[in-house]
Amino acid sequence: MAVTLADVAAHAKVSSATVSRVLSGNYPVSEATRARVLRAVNELDYVVNGPASALAAATSDLVGILVNDIADPFFGIIAGAVQSEIAGLPGGGGKLAVVCNTGGSPERELTYLTLLQRQRAAAVVVTGGAAEGAGHAAAVAAKLGRLTAAGTRVVLCGRPPLPHSGDGEPAVTTLAFDNRGGAQRLTEHLLALGHRRIGYVTGPPDRTTTRHRLEGHRAALAAAGLTEGSERLTVHGSFDRASGYDATLELLRREPGLTAVVAANDTIALGAFAALRDRGLRIPEDVSVAGFDDLPFSADAVPALTTVRLPLQDAGARAGRLAMDRETAPPGGVATIRAELMVRASTAPPR
Amino acid sequence: MAVTLADVAAHAKVSSATVSRVLSGNYPVSEATRARVLRAVNELDYVVNGPASALAAATSDLVGILVNDIADPFFGIIAGAVQSEIAGLPGGGGKLAVVCNTGGSPERELTYLTLLQRQRAAAVVVTGGAAEGAGHAAAVAAKLGRLTAAGTRVVLCGRPPLPHSGDGEPAVTTLAFDNRGGAQRLTEHLLALGHRRIGYVTGPPDRTTTRHRLEGHRAALAAAGLTEGSERLTVHGSFDRASGYDATLELLRREPGLTAVVAANDTIALGAFAALRDRGLRIPEDVSVAGFDDLPFSADAVPALTTVRLPLQDAGARAGRLAMDRETAPPGGVATIRAELMVRASTAPPR
């Protein structure tokens, strides 16, 4: 079959232990034999057997990055940043950073976590909002606990911290986004412009991201004394454009006098744009629209989208460094990442 | 340390071989003992040691998906499709589909391929255009050859076939995009509208995607007798929005009388949109713009972008099935995927 350590050893006329040592480089070996071994490695085109090496050393160089939707730039940007921080080290860092697409399914998330645990992954970075259903949150927390117990470093990025498990420093480090605060400031902006009939288009109800952003939105409304009918002006769907389109139409049906639509993310906002246009409504003259995340395309929308900026790139990079233990964890293991309001052309005073 | 097969065996009062058999399920075991083993597994919270299992079985359940830029929806869509075809099987298929971000760097591509080879990956799907520089093409071809020789299934998706290595059925299956044909039809469309001064904004020169799309473009120009100055009207950059913006400005500098801009992909086209607008030019009244790929946001651009549609989702899913050996390879190992011209509002006759 494939060429093994022993083959290289024979070829270089040394013991397999020596070959192992020059390859891992963490042990003194004379320059002469090192060169001889290296030459043999090249001549034979030898590639280490990962499983065997992982088994013997009881560690692996796999690092998993879990995302909810790999086709969504929100996750693509975070994952890319995490990954370049890990694989971008001089020499590649020796780590294999891989991204796993859960599709937002809690079962798939658990499956991937188990698979990563099987592989004895060196670290796991879980990105994006979590499902809140039934036992899922607990199951995920338990699984992550087992991973850390087994020596895998766990970092949460863009996800709220796990329920505190008690004693001392938490084993998992969290970089949480200030979804609630960002959403609140966004709606305050609309309120300040004079809007009173504001629709809200969001994703699935049982996700932390959905809930937190909605809470921020409602907190702003409540502070302005607008507690009435906010339920009726909220439409749930999924975090994509098509859903934003449909939900906006539904909103218009429920409240034709709408003057503003707040979308739970930029992609949904794009769908809202299209729906409003198809209804012959101008943005922002007839209806203002706002998003969340500030993905790259948002500044290019026509009109440019008012939104809340999340430093996805920075957060991802930091999560990557945390996973590689190249940065010290924030006090308490949790850092909240600030969201910044970006006022652009898609919001204006109501007519 | 962690709980092992032997622990489970002891707990269930059977041999470790029996435990292994119920876990892998590919061997008859009595219902009674199977239940007992399963209970022991749960009680002890046992998780298979992946490396050990891979070592003993000489196979792994890892499937690698290589992409040039994970933050680009073009790759996100393909990767998502490949992945759901692999992990979406009933029971998860048992395979761990992971995506690796090469960042378009040939070195990183090779590094990942080696890492995957180390892990004895079950399959590798390489997506997107290839670097054409110096020895890279040969190095990648050689590496892929070694992977197939080691039993790893290799599928190319959206990448031209490897140079034929000779005898019989090629070991690597290729799903190539008809970049040349698509680009040619797109430029023919512009020509038919009456455009004669057409600028071309594209990515790095040493990539197959860049070259093939450019060749298609020039073939159309040549067929119309427009051989003059096409060099001057071509600006290279990278495949992103910022580059499209800058390159369009450069184009305008070189040829103020431009009536159309063809971008090598939709993202670049978005940059061109912004640049033209900033120069006070209307689309398509003053300048027509066209893209390539038909990413989701293209239909939402204002005006809607004329582009060439690539069935990314379908291609990715098919690549995934091919990688899992759930679909027979096309004759000759190579299938060319058709690109479809999508005429929308961003192109019109010149003034």
Added chain:
DNA sequence: CTGTTAGCGCATTCAG
């Protein structure tokens, strides 16, 4: 149907 027995390829003691 179930238990026993060998390795899989490598990292690491432990001697030299």
Added chain:
DNA sequence: CTGAATGCGCTAACAG
């Protein structure tokens, strides 16, 4: 500095 020997945890014959 280098070689020989041991075992990581599991699967796959091979017997019973």
